[in-house]
Amino acid sequence: GAVVSQHPSRVICKSGTSVKIECRSLDFQATTMFWYRQFPKQSLMLMATSNEGSKATYEQGVEKDKFLINHASLTLSTLTVTSAHPEDSSFYICSASNHRDNTNYRPLHFGNGTRLTVT
Amino acid sequence: QQQVKQSPQSLIVQKGGISIINCAYENTAFDYFPWYQQFPGKGPALLIAIRPDVSEKKEGRFTISFNKSAKQFSLHIMDSQPGDSATYFCAASNQGGSEKLVFGKGTKLTVNP
Numbered sequence: 001g002a003v004v005s006q007h008p009s010r011v012i013c014k015s016g017t018s019v020k021i022e023c024r025s026l027d028f029q030a031t032t033m034f035w036y037r038q039f040p041k042q043s044l045m046l047m048a049t050s051n052e053g054s055k056a057t058y059e060q061g062v063e064k065d066k067f068l069i070n071h072a073s074l075t076l077s078t079l080t081v082t083s084a085h086p087e088d089s090s091f092y093i094c095s096a097s098n099h100r101d102n103t104n105y106r107p108l109h110f111g112n113g114t115r116l117t118v119t
Numbered sequence: 120q121q122q123v124k125q126s127p128q129s130l131i132v133q134k135g136g137i138s139i140i141n142c143a144y145e146n147t148a149f150d151y152f153p154w155y156q157q158f159p160g161k162g163p164a165l166l167i168a169i170r171p172d173v174s175e176k177k178e179g180r181f182t183i184s185f186n187k188s189a190k191q192f193s194l195h196i197m198d199s200q201p202g203d204s205a206t207y208f209c210a211a212s213n214q215g216g217s218e219k220l221v222f223g224k225g226t227k228l229t230v231n232p
Contacts, residue, residue, distance in 0.1 A: 006162070032218065043208060043224045044163070093162045097218065107153060108212075108220055110162035 003027055004096050006111030013084055013118055021079045021114045023094030029074035030096035034108070035067075038091040050077040050094075074099075084118040091115055122146055123211050125223025132230050138196040140226045142209035145190065149211040153220070154183065154194045157206045166207070167194070199230045 003026040013019050023033055031052045036044040048069055049057040056069035066088075068080040077096075081088055093113040097106040124143045132138045144152075150171055155163035169176045169183040169192065176183045182195040196203055209223040 004162075034219065041227075043222045044220075046219055046221075049219065095162075095220075106214065106218070107165050107168060108218070109165065110155075112162045113160070115160070 002098060002107070002109045004094065004109045004111040006094055006114055008114060009112060010115045011117070013116070015085055015118055016083055018080055018082045019084055019116060021081075021092055021094075021116075023077045023079070023096070023111055025075045025096045025098075025109075028096075028098035030077075031074060031099045033071060033077040033094055033096040035069065035077075035079050036093045036095065036110075038093060038113070040091075044093065047079075047092075052077075081116065084116070086118045089116055089118045122221045123209060123223040125209050125226060127226060128224070129227045130229070132199045132228065134199065134201060134230055134232050136199050136230075138194075138199045138203070138228055138230070140194045140207055140209070140228070141191065142193065142211075142223050143189075143191045144211050146211070146213070146221075147190070148213045149221075151212045151214045152183070152185065152192050153210050154181075155208045155210060155222075157208065157225075163208060196228075199228075201230045201232050204228055204230050 005024045007022045033050040035047045038044045047062045050069045050071040052071045058064045071077040095108045095110045153168035154166045156166045157163040167181045180197045185192045206225045208225045210220045212220045
């Protein structure tokens with residue numbers, strides 16, 4: 001259980017175009033999903049918190065107009081990188097927890113990431 | 120300000136040996152401390168996690184030791200295997216708050232056959 005699916009796994013786009021990445025919780029519902037960015041050989045940096053039915057909360061330094069997040073349902077959040085540039089090339093990973101999990105803590109489960117290359 | 124400090128940055132262990140990775144945190148509001156394992160090109164996978172009300176948790180070959188007073192926790196991998204070669208991240212969050220995970224910088228573990 002607790003599978004988080006991300007699509008696509010890899011995407012190459014031209015500079016100036018937009019790219020949408022989907023994050024789905026396959027066997028549970030998630031009121032909150034998190035989007036991370038990871039550069040090669042570095043740690044995961046939280047970009048934003050995606051809240052179902054409301055606006056996302058962005059971390060300091062993350063441009064909300066560039067990284068559009070939509071969390072339209074309890075099982076789907078999307079990240080759209082608008083007007084992508086080569087410096088946006090990175091590994092984007094989403095995560096989610098099961099909001100129906102009533103244990104003492106709710107583990108975060110991660111998708112397998114999306115490798116974005118902007119040429 | 121780095122809220123979770125992880126060491127070492129890289130670790131080489133012989134097969135059958137013990138791998139030890141250490142983390143320290145600053146925020147006393149953290150109440151959940153997971154460890155994640157990440158293989159190249161994949162997302163992190165939850166390995167084991169602990170709450171501060173216990174000092175140790177063991178699952179198979181993996182053990183977390185937790186020292187609340189020192190604000191430190193560590194991952195021990197017993198009988199390390201080549202298949203354990205991966206990058207390991209410690210993390211922390213305040214589950215009573217935003218649930219946002221703060222990650223350490225990672226440790227690249229190599230287990231030689």
